[in-house]
Amino acid sequence: MSAGSEDGLAATLDAVGTVAIVLGVLLTLVASVGLLSLPDVLSRMHAATKPQTVGLVLVVIGGALHLRTSVDVWMLVLVGAFQLVTAPVTAHVVGRLAHRGDGVRRDLLHVDELRDSADDVDPGPDDPEPDTTAHPSDVPGGRQEGS
């Protein structure tokens, strides 16, 4: 009796895990189509965050339900949590850079909250201050290409 219920539990966990994996994979497929067909960097990022967070978390849940040993489950939980922490960091950096460059179709935006802050006077957190005293040697890359 107990062996039968064990088998039933294993089959149920496998089935639920497979359903989660299939959902994550379908989300990844849709996001890839969106990444190929959307017009600019920001909307491609909108598509790209699906496999990075939700798709990967669903697949990781499915894999943990399939593997079912303690070490593997905790490692997969670590993967999911780390991806949830790091994906917004990369998205923030990429979005800010896209707004600085020409990665944004301005005609598709309804609200542009960074419009009034000129991109040149808004340095990144690791950028030296673009001070008024001219140090053209301090910024080697961008200024030369801009001029």
Added chain:
Amino acid sequence: MTGLPALLDGVLVVSLVLLGLSAILVVVRLLRGPTGLDRLVALDVLVAEFLCGLVVYAALTGNSALVPVVVAISLVGFLGSTTVARFVRRGTDR
């Protein structure tokens, strides 16, 4: 009794194939992308899909030897994409 596990394995194989298909679409964007940021986003998605593929393969075979590989690739993928984002800093949109 053999019906359900065989079905689940078949579904996992199909989802691996779908992951490969979506990776091909992402590679098209990676090769075509007009700016470096497009390529960066596509590379992030490619890493995420590779992680998904490794997890699905581990679930399919029941072999948990690939799980530390998944952890390592998620760490290194974040470092790589952030470093590339630092190098496409300004003025170098292409």
